[in-house]
Amino acid sequence: MKTADLQAIAKHNVRRFILFRMLFNARFYYPVFAVIFLDFGLSLDQFALLNAIWAATIILAEVPSGALSDLMGRKKLLMLTASLMVLEMSVWAFAPRGNPTLLFWLLALNRVLSGLGEASASGSDEALVYESLEDAGMKDQWSHVLERTSRWQSVAFMVAMVTGGLVYDPDLLGRMASIDRETTLRLPLYLTLATAIVCWINCLGFVEAGDGHSAGKPSITAAFRQTFNTGLWILKTPLALVVILAGAFLDSIIRMFVTLNSEYYRLIEYPEYALGILGTLVAAMNFFIAPLARRLVEKHPPGFVFLSAAAAGLLGFFGMSFFIPYAGLAFSLLLFATFSVVTFSLSFYLNQLSDKSMRATVLSFKGMALNLGYGFIGVVYAQLLRALARSHATPTGSDELFIEGAQYFTPYFLIGSLAVILFACVCRPNMNRLSTTAPPRR
Structure with missing residues (x-):
């Protein structure tokens, strides 16, 4: 195939990739995620159990889905991903509320389908686009693709956050269009189902590089062999191992804070109505963080990038621990920026390193490592809060307990960062291997 044709395919896939990320990740129920489950009639412990089911599904399916993508083809896994998204949203959007037991099991099915979709998407979309660029001699544009994707995802996230919050307000919609409460309860779900259908149509248009790995149906043995061989390669490739380990550590503890940020904002005296505005601010911030992350990975080796991220994260956690009214927002934004840089760096480096x-x-191994890291820190944090509550006879849901627990983030982050650095020194990876100069814009 001519170079011009390969370049046209690569640019086509880039557009599809950006749209896929926008449609798959920006969901209209995100601003009311916990609230909508409870409004459907679930209890808090059922909500927690459903989240555990979702996380367990992703961890179990993450690596096998990556192996299937390598054996069967990227596009097939992306079509499966989009189909699972349509199914998960259909189950939730049309789930009856009259029978609590039936509702719980339907939403459990929704969480399993959602977890399978997340696992199927992990790696396949990036691999397809990166290989299209590689075949066209344009792989030096990968960092620019990640930057554009991050920016457009921010736009989609802002739209989903604002729209999802507005359509879930029964008083507002009741005044505007006389829509009843039962309908407003499901509107964010209907909108996400609509985007899922568009996402499925978008995936039909992907053009896979090469032969699409479609030699036939892979056996279970072949999938396990692929998984084993890849895991062995990671263990024998110090740079890949250190990048995944460092990324998993930084991602896990910062992501734990991200899940708690609404409580943090409340304790630094931001009112509840400001939470949506702050969420939009974080999304808009990616317009500035994405080009910064691109320049970092293009001009500096992985060691410099991750040391910089660790330093920024340490400063963020240290400042956050003081709970400074209003001004404490700056440290939260620093942690969000660090989180974005880490995510960007992992995608950039691992696609370059991998065959x-x-x-x-x-x-997929990267995705599994991130989720295992997040699950581990979640268990550690929960046990810490229980221990603090017992030792001080403090109620488990109190502000005092949250503030005291937050004091442990900084030393944990410092000790963990030093442990990763020590591990990297023992492994002796070539941290300059992926150091590049910034490619010219095309």
């Missing part, structure tokens, strides 16, 4: 035959599996 085409195992790229999606490597990216």
Whole structure:
């Protein structure tokens, strides 16, 4: 195939990739995620159980889905991802509320389908686009693609946050269009179902590089062999191992804070109505963080990037621990910026390091490592709060307990960062291997 044709395919896939990320990740129920489950009639413990089911599904399916992507083809896994999204949203959007037991099991099915969709998407979309660029001799544009994707995802996220919050307000919609409460309860779900259908149509248009790995139906043995061989390659490739380990550590503890940020904002005296505005501010911030992250990975080796992220994260957690009214927002934004840089860096480095035959599996190992890290820190944090509550006879949901627990983030982050640095020194990876100069814009 001519170079011009390969470049046209690469640019086409880039557009599809950006749209896929926008449609798949920006969901209209995000601003009311916990509230909508409770309004459907679930209890808090059922909500927690559903989240555990979702996380367990992703962890179990993450690496096998990457192996299937390498064996069967990227596009097939992306079509499966979009189909699962349509199914998960259909189950939730039309779930009856009259029978609590039936409702719980339907939403459990929704969480399983959602977890399978997340796992199927992990790695396949990036691998398809990166390989299209590689075949067209344009892989030096990968960092620019990640930057554009991050920016457009921010736009989609802002639209979803604002729209989802507005359509869930029964008083507002009741005045505007006489829509009853039962309908407003499901409107964010209907809108997300509509985007899922558009996402499915978008995936039909992907053009896979090469032969699409479609030699036939892979056996279970082949999938396990692919997984084993890729895991062995990661263990034998110090740079890949250190990048995944460092990324998993930084991602896990910062993501734990991100899940708690609404409580943090409340304790630094931001009113509840400001939470949506702050969420939009974080999304808009990616317009500035994405080009910064691109310049970092293009001009500096992985060691410099991750040390910089660790330093920024340490400063963020240290400042956050003081709970400074209003001004404490700056430290929260610093942690969000660090989180974005880490995510960007992992995608950039691992796609460059991985061979085409195992790229999606490597990216799935990364996803599994991130989720295992997040699950681990979640258990550690929960046990810490229980221990503090027992030792001080403090109620588990009190502000005092949250503030005291937050004091442990900084030392944990410092000790963990030093442990990762020590591990990197023992492994002796070539941290300059992926150091590049900034490519010219095309």
